[in-house]
Amino acid sequence: MTNPLLAVKDLTVDFITRHGTVHVLDDVSFDIGDGEIVGIIGESGSGKSVTAYSIMGILDHAARIRSGEILFQGRDVLGMNRSELDRWRGKAASIIFQNPRTALNPIRSVGDQIADVLARHTPARASEIRAKTIDALKQVRIPDPERRSKAYPFELSGGLCQRIGIAIALACAPRLLIADEPTTGLDVTTQAVIMDLIRNLAREQKTSVALITHDVALASEYCDRLIIMHAGHVVEVAPTAEIIDHPRHPYTAQLLRSVPSLVDSIGELQAIRGSLPDLRRADLPFCRFAERCDRRLPICDAERLHLGPALERHAVACRNPL
Amino acid sequence: MTALLEARNLKKHFKLAAKWPFSTPPKLHAVDGVDLVINAGEAVGLVGESGCGKSTLSRLVSRLLDPTEGQLLLEGEDIGRLSTARFARSEQRRLIQMVFQDPTESLNPLFSAFDLIADPARMLLPRAGKAELRRRVEAAAQAVNLPLALLERLPHQLSGGQKARVGIARAIVVEPRLLVLDEPTSALDVSVQATVLQLLDQLRRERGIALLFVSHDLNVVRLLCSQIVVMYLGQVVERGPSTEIYANPAHPYTRALLSAIPTLRPGKLERIKLEGDPLSPISPSSTQCRFCGRCPIERAQCRTSMPALRELAPGRQVRCHFAEEALTGLPAAV
Numbered sequence: 024m025t026n027p028l029l030a031v032k033d034l035t036v037d038f039i040t041r042h043g044t045v046h047v048l049d050d051v052s053f054d055i056g057d058g059e060i061v062g063i064i065g066e067s068g069s070g071k072s073v074t075a076y077s078i079m080g081i082l083d084h085a086a087r088i089r090s091g092e093i094l095f096q097g098r099d100v101l102g103m104n105r106s107e108l109d110r111w112r113g114k115a116a117s118i119i120f121q122n123p124r125t126a127l128n129p130i131r132s133v134g135d136q137i138a139d140v141l142a143r144h145t146p147a148r149a150s151e152i153r154a155k156t157i158d159a160l161k162q163v164r165i166p167d168p169e170r171r172s173k174a175y176p177f178e179l180s181g182g183l184c185q186r187i188g189i190a191i192a193l194a195c196a197p198r199l200l201i202a203d204e205p206t207t208g209l210d211v212t213t214q215a216v217i218m219d220l221i222r223n224l225a226r227e228q229k230t231s232v233a234l235i236t237h238d239v240a241l242a243s244e245y246c247d248r249l250i251i252m253h254a255g256h257v258v259e260v261a262p263t264a265e266i267i268d269h270p271r272h273p274y275t276a277q278l279l280r281s282v283p284s285l286v287d288s289i290g291e292l293q294a295i296r297g298s299l300p301d302l303r304r305a306d307l308p309f310c311r312f313a314e315r316c317d318r319r320l321p322i323c324d325a326e327r328l329h330l331g332p333a334l335e336r337h338a339v340a341c342r343n344p345l
Numbered sequence: 346m347t348a349l350l351e352a353r354n355l356k357k358h359f360k361l362a363a364k365w366p367f368s369t370p371p372k373l374h375a376v377d378g379v380d381l382v383i384n385a386g387e388a389v390g391l392v393g394e395s396g397c398g399k400s401t402l403s404r405l406v407s408r409l410l411d412p413t414e415g416q417l418l419l420e421g422e423d424i425g426r427l428s429t430a431r432f433a434r435s436e437q438r439r440l441i442q443m444v445f446q447d448p449t450e451s452l453n454p455l456f457s458a459f460d461l462i463a464d465p466a467r468m469l470l471p472r473a474g475k476a477e478l479r480r481r482v483e484a485a486a487q488a489v490n491l492p493l494a495l496l497e498r499l500p501h502q503l504s505g506g507q508k509a510r511v512g513i514a515r516a517i518v519v520e521p522r523l524l525v526l527d528e529p530t531s532a533l534d535v536s537v538q539a540t541v542l543q544l545l546d547q548l549r550r551e552r553g554i555a556l557l558f559v560s561h562d563l564n565v566v567r568l569l570c571s572q573i574v575v576m577y578l579g580q581v582v583e584r585g586p587s588t589e590i591y592a593n594p595a596h597p598y599t600r601a602l603l604s605a606i607p608t609l610r611p612g613k614l615e616r617i618k619l620e621g622d623p624l625s626p627i628s629p630s631s632t633q634c635r636f637c638g639r640c641p642i643e644r645a646q647c648r649t650s651m652p653a654l655r656e657l658a659p660g661r662q663v664r665c666h667f668a669e670e671a672l673t674g675l676p677a678a679v
Contacts, residue, residue, distance in 0.1 A: 066534040067505075166621070180622055181395075210394035210561060212619045215605035219618070237534060240564070240607040281539040283564040284608045290547045292568065297534035298504060 026097075027054035028231050029078070029116075029199055034091035036073055038083070042302040047073050048255045049311075052330060053089070055199065060225060060232040062242030062263070065252035066278075068299050071235045074252070075201045078233075079118050080108050095199070096111045114144040116199040119193040119221075122208055123184035127176040132162070134172025140194045160191040163220060182213035189221060196228045203235045218245055240284045243267050251275045254299050254311035257330055261337035270338065271344040274312045310341070318343045347421045349522055349555050350441070352381040355415035355425070357401050369418075371628050375401040377579035378415070380654075383523060386553040388546075390570030392403050392563055392602065396623065398579040400527055403559045406431045407443045407525040439469040442516035446528045448508035452456065457494040462486065462515045469519045485518040486510075488552075489544055506537035510544070517548065523555045524548075530546065532566065542569055567591055575599050578626055578635040581654055585595065587662035595657055595668040596642050617641055634666070638670040643665055 036048040048070045055061050060177065065071045065294045072233060076082045078093055080100060093100040095116065105112060120126035128136055137156045141147075147155075160168035163186040176184055192200055206214035222245055225232045236242050242249055242263075251259040259272040270276040279285060280293040288344060297315035300307060311329040312317050323342050330340040356378055363370035368477050376398045383389050392397045398654075404410045406417065408429055417425035419437055432438060442465070445451035447587060452461055462482045466473060471482065486493055489510040500508055510527065516524055526545070530538040548554050564572060566587065573590050575583040575598065583596040595602045601617040619639045629635060634647040646666055654664045 043537040067535065099465070164620075182622075211563070211605045212394060214599055215607075215616060216620070218607075219616075238607065244607045278536065281536040283535075283538070283562070283568055284544070284606065286568070289543060289568045292543060294540040294543075298506075333499055 028059075028096060030054040030092075030094040030235075031078070031090045032094065034074070034077060034093065035089040036070075036077060036082070036091075037087045037089055038085045039087060040085060045118075045302045046255060046307060047086075047302060048077070050329065051252075051257050053250050053253070053257055054275075055231050055233055055261055057198075058226070058229045058231055059248065060222065060234060060246045062217070062249045063235045063252060064234055064237065064239055064242050064278075066237055066250055066299070068254070069252040070251050074231050075118065075203050075233065075235050076197075078201060079112060079116065081118075084339050088188045104157040110144070114138050114195045115196070115197055116201070117195070117197045118201040118203060119185070119188050119192045119205045121204040123181060123188045124176060125256075126188055127184060129176055132173050132175055133179070136187070137191050138192055139192055144195045144257075147264055150293070159194045160187075161191045162193070163187075164223065165190075181209055185213075186210060186220070187218055189217070193224055193228065193230070194287070198228060199231050199233070200225060201235065204237070205234075206241070207236075238283050239267075239278065251278070253317065255302060256340060256342070258312065259337075259339045260330070261339075264322070265337055268344075271339040272312075273316050273318050273342045273343075273345065276345055282284035318345075348382045348401065348418075349387075350381070350383040350386045355379045355381070355405055355417060356413045357398075357405055358413045359580065361513045366427075367608060370382065373627050374629055375626065376405060376412075377629075378539040379576075379579075379581055381406070381574065381581075382557050383557060385522065385555055386549060387572060388504075388549055388556040388558060389572045390556060390566035390569040391559045391574050392561060392566055393576035394561060394602075394623075396578075397576045398626075399559050399576050402576070403443070403525050403527050403557060406523075407441050407521065409443070413437050416449065416531075418535075435524070437501075437577060439487070439519035440515045440522045442521040442524055444512050444524060444526045444529045446517050448505065448512045449500065449532070451512060453492060454500050456499070458486075458491070458498055458500070458503065458511050460613065461500070461511055462496075462518050464493060465548060466518045467516055482514075482587040483520055488517060490540075490549065491512045500522075503535055504537075506540065508513075508532060509537070510628070513541070513544065513548075515524055517552075525557045525559070527559045528561070530564070531557075531560070536661040538565070540604060546589050555615065561588065563603060564608075575602070577630065580625055580635060580664060581662070582636070582664045584654075589658075589661060593672060595661070595663040595672050596665050598636055613618060642670065 033053050034048055034051040036046050038045040050073060063071045077282050134156050136151050139157050141155050142150050156172055157168045160172055165171050165186055206217050234242055234246055246263050248262050250257055253274045259275045272281055277295045286292055300311055310323050313323050328340050328342055330338055355376055358372040358374040361371045361373055364495055385574055391399050405412050411429055416423050420464050424437055424460050459482055462485055463478055466478055466481055491510045500585050530541050549556055558570055570587050573587045574581055594603050601619050604617045623640050624635055631651055634652055637647055651659045652664050652666045654662050657663045657668055
């Protein structure tokens, strides 16, 4: 990839909390190409959502970005001031949140919430905005869009609410869409419909998608490439089929063995030994998986292995890969 | 052989507020005539989408709700007639225990792990002395691989997996015959989920505890359960051995459900998309199939007569007029 749409370079983020400084992201680097669908996979606490929020500039006040760059079409998002960010967000890049009911404003009609985004980024006459709102609703295949645009979030089912979230995110045809666990809490049948919708719209508009999820099976079905995260590190990046068939990082391999859809009997399921290291520790090992790893070598503790910004096709942050 | 638990025509209708004064209030048919058999030491999976009544059914079976109609037999004895309060004081209460969905929200934050596990034993085994109680709690903790050192901790000092273990330990401390589990792993990470599933399977094999496993994750149900019951809008639409249902789902809803699971395997079913929302469970029509409006093989007959749950093959039942067609007309799943 010569010119990625988004390049995250050496992003390091700490959170200052009452209980100490939490080293949430450490030298996270990856990129997303034009029109690509990339899965960012990790368990809870792996830093996948913080990565998404860093890109969108919506981190919590407790967060401190210690170093790194987030280049969107060559421009550093972290260096943008407030008004630049406001113009960029929602237009060039947008996000779909996990819980559609809490992400929508409960006291405004869903049509108004879509119109807000349109009015902000593409000012036009009210009648035009209204027509575009209806189009946006049609695009996410909401039946009876004229009537539904006047509905409030509580009047719609979870699946319909998530479609509104997608309509808001895609209203201005962004180049990058971040979908943060967009189908958690939805039924499998609804999940399939929503994921197909995201994929098809992204393909139509040539939007790149970062799908953030803990569901390896879901990501493998929709993504071109996978980025595996563990405890704030990117541990492996590769095309989907390659990672599923030949995982090289011990963590990826163990993660795949714990996925129910990949095994034939309950005896084959394997849990990952140990738990995430406490990210507040000052003496975090260089490899944050080392303490759970059965392939640990003396060199793992001697120096940090960098998964640098210049990523190969199949990059793995391990001294002793499979 | 009498089944451990048998439900016959079990119904739960919730009365809603009447639209006008003196008019008949509408009823939400959450569970509408369900038959269910669970044998000792058997794992039964109950699947369906949200709102299909699977949680209500699990609460009926564990006697946390009073059924509107129907029988619930525990080892041949009707326990459906006792009120929930009476049942809570009966000898049989300890035989059916429940494990709830979110281990964080279902544990009292002010109780230590020891007290959380001991609580049901104190209630249901009042004659057990202090030493006996400690012995039971420690045995239960050991059975779920919870280190005894953690027993003095409060829930917020435990990890998600440990809390899930406490939830299971407190259910098995009174030596039940049946565990009712309502989405016990949906709040857990996959790696933690794997250990919890294996633990449940081990409890079933070693102690002969039957499981009613409520879930929307068909991958999980496939691994753990030998029997599957599929529900749609308060009714059972398909039931049978899990291997057969996975290999050859007969009801169009089951097919759609199976085709929707993301999988890493090649050669999966072609995706059957279910557009639209399910019909309302409030005063549903008794003369049409409840899957109408979303069914890919819907015909005129489906809108005029409700299909009955009928035997398709020995041990397999389905509620569809055209199940045979679905079986032969479409390619089989992996």
